[in-house]
Amino acid sequence: MLSALDRNGRSCSLIHNTKEEIRQLKQNENYYCPVCKEKVLVRAGKKVIPHFSHFAKTNCLANANGGEGAYHESGKLQLYHWLCRLGFHVKLEPYIEQISQRPDLLFEFHGKIMALEYQCATIPLEEMEKRTSAFKSIGIYPFWILGGNHFNRMSTNTIRLNTFQQSFIHSFPHDLRMFFFCADSGHFLVCKNMIPKGKKSFFTSIHSSKLPNLTFPQLFGPIPLNRRTFYTHWANYVKKVRTTPVRHPTKAELAWRNELYRKGMHPSLLPSICYLPTPHQILSSDPPWFWQSRILLRSLLDAPLHSRISLRLPLKQFSFPLIESDQDPWTAYMDRLVDLGLIEMTNSLQYRKIRHIKLPATVDEALSQDRQTFHQLSQAKGRFSFEKNS
Ligand SMILES: [Zn+2]
Numbered sequence: 001m002l003s004a005l006d007r008n009g010r011s012c013s014l015i016h017n018t019k020e021e022i023r024q025l026k027q028n029e030n031y032y033c034p035v036c037k038e039k040v041l042v043r044a045g046k047k048v049i050p051h052f053s054h055f056a057k058t059n060c061l062a063n064a065n066g067g068e069g070a071y072h073e074s075g076k077l078q079l080y081h082w083l084c085r086l087g088f089h090v091k092l093e094p095y096i097e098q099i100s101q102r103p104d105l106l107f108e109f110h111g112k113i114m115a116l117e118y119q120c121a122t123i124p125l126e127e128m129e130k131r132t133s134a135f136k137s138i139g140i141y142p143f144w145i146l147g148g149n150h151f152n153r154m155s156t157n158t159i160r161l162n163t164f165q166q167s168f169i170h171s172f173p174h175d176l177r178m179f180f181f182c183a184d185s186g187h188f189l190v191c192k193n194m195i196p197k198g199k200k201s202f203f204t205s206i207h208s209s210k211l212p213n214l215t216f217p218q219l220f221g222p223i224p225l226n227r228r229t230f231y232t233h234w235a236n237y238v239k240k241v242r243t244t245p246v247r248h249p250t251k252a253e254l255a256w257r258n259e260l261y262r263k264g265m266h267p268s269l270l271p272s273i274c275y276l277p278t279p280h281q282i283l284s285s286d287p288p289w290f291w292q293s294r295i296l297l298r299s300l301l302d303a304p305l306h307s308r309i310s311l312r313l314p315l316k317q318f319s320f321p322l323i324e325s326d327q328d329p330w331t332a333y334m335d336r337l338v339d340l341g342l343i344e345m346t347n348s349l350q351y352r353k354i355r356h357i358k359l360p361a362t363v364d365e366a367l368s369q370d371r372q373t374f375h376q377l378s379q380a381k382g383r384f385s386f387e388k389n390s
Contacts, residue, residue, distance in 0.1 A: 001062060001072065001102075003093045004031040004040050005053040013092050014042065014050035015077060022050055034095035035102060036060035049073050062102060067117045072120040075147065075183030077120060079236065082211045083107060099134040106140075109216065113140045118181065120147030122164055129167070130322040144168045148182025151189060153206070157233055159191060160201050169194060169282065171323040174222040178204075179210075188214050193225045196281040197237055203230065203277070215330055230277075231378040237369050238275040241289065242268045244361060253290055260293065270361050272373035273297070273342065278332040282320070292333070296357070300342075303353050309343065310351075339380035340373065 003013040007030050014022050026042045031052055033040050038058060044050040051073060054060055076092075083090045091106040103115035115135045119128070128144075135142040146168050152160045161178075163171075170177050176194040179186070188211055191204040205226070209218070232339065246267075251259065257267060267289055274292040281288055299309050334351060339341045343351045358368035 001033070001040075001052050002077065003047070005037075006031060006186075008124075011091075011094065014044065014181070015080075017050065019044070024098055033060055033062060034093075034228065035100075036335040049077055051111050058285065061100070069120065071147065071149070071183045075120065075181055076118050078183060078186060078211060079116065079145070079181060080105055083116075083216070085212075086216055094137075096140075099138055101131060101134050103135070103140075115140045116142050116143045116145065118145050118147065119168070120149055120183075121270045125164060125167055128164075129321045142322065143179075144170070145179040145181050148180050148185065148187065150191070151180045151182070154201060157203055157205065157229070158197070158201055159204055159206070162200065165323055166282075169320060169322060171221075171320075172220065175225070175369070176323070179219065186210050190219055192223050193230075194282075195230070195277050195279055196288060199285075203233055203237075205229075219229050227378040231374040234277050235370050235374045238272070238374075239367055241275065242370075244364060252286070256290060256294070259295075264296070265319070265359075267293070268363055269366055271357055271359055272366070272370045273337060273340065273357065275370070276333060276377075278336070280330075295333075300353065301357055301359075305353055305356065307353055308346070308350055309353050336377060339377055 002015060003011050006012050011034065012031075014025070017025065022044045023041065026044075030041050031042060032038065033054060036058070038054065038060060040052040042050070043053050048070065054062075080090055082094055085287060088107040088109070093102050095102045096106075101115075104118045105116040107114055107116070107362075117131065123190050132144075134141045139169070145361065146165060150165050154160050162389045168178055170179075174310055175192055178191040178194065180189040180191070188209050190207045191202075192207060193203075193205050203303055207218075207223075245289075246253070260267060260270075270289060270293050274289045274296055276288065278288070278290060284291060303309050334343065334345075337346060338351075342353070342355050344354050346352050358369070361371050
């Protein structure tokens with residue numbers, strides 16, 4: 001840990017002291033763990049950041065993960081100095097008695113208290129959820145940054161995330177976002193406009209900066225999605241889905257495939273509206289074509305023109321600690337159908353079918369329909385975001 005209590009109970013760290021000062025403090029001062037109040041050791045040397053550590057035998061919760069490692073400590077300190085340079089009054093590892101939590105950094109931004117947690121080690125998901133809800137319970141905004149060791153880029157606009165990493169996705173009014181910091185290179189990465197493709201891969205625009213060039217509002221300000229880039233990417237993705245055999249379908253997916261076959265349909269020949277992107281996809285455990293084709297068959301395809309339609313289906317939903325759960329997963333999808341001129345909104349909750357849906361007869365026809373559909377969406381004026389209907 002980078003901070004401890006002195007004999008007067010004041011929180012202090014040694015990161016601003018010279019080697020000589022640390023040598024003298026080591027002789028004349030005692031330091032105590034803010035969590036268990038046990039005496040702790042001062043560690044300082046040529047290669048380590050001056051810090052405190054428990055004696056080998058301890059049951060202290062602050063030591064539960066066996067210390068956090070040099071990469072983590074170094075990153076935390078770089079983030080601390082960065083925020084201080086930006087003019088924030090930052091507390092390093094303050095112990096919040098009320099919730100028994102010790103965030104890496106605590107500071108105020110636009111009247112909001114933020115707890116910055118820099119997470120490099122993989123911890124149990126429950127632990128991350130527990131810490132997040134503890135902060136929220138006392139009105140602190142949890143701001144999680146993953147270590148660069150978790151960053152897995154597959155291509156210019158694609159990253160891959162396992163279940164643990166996905167729980168660090170933040171929701172903003174305008175998009176889904178994630179933050180990474182590499183303590184070795186000093187690069188801060190912001191993944192903006194995240195849109196899930198499959199269970200693990202995400203489209204995103206990645207912004208990389210060295211810490212000194214990055215200001216705090218740059219992390220949170222809206223960046224409009226480049227629709228042309230996005231839909232070109234998406235058309236390629238859908239082409240791959242249509243033309244690649246599925247290797248490991250789930251039981252439910254298999255059952256639905258069979259139902260489609262019985263109706264004389266095939267997933268590769270579904271119309272483009274069964275492959276539409278939506279940020280809310282993350283809340284569903286089913287792939288897009290799966291639930292979107294259910295909507296097609298149950299509510300849309302055979303409905304007479306001008307009839308009122310309901311697109312809501314029960315959806316098996318996931319929850320994420322940093323994504324507001326009151327989001328309506330259907331709104332974004334219906335917005336796309338409105339953009340495509342297939343349905344129109346009659347009032348804030350009702351929709352009406354206004355055009356017939358064409359089923360492609362061949363894969364080539366399907367791909368051509370995709371190109372047309374995604375081009376149309378890239379030109380559409382409607383919003384493409386995570387924001388709620390107002
Ligand atoms: Zn302790």
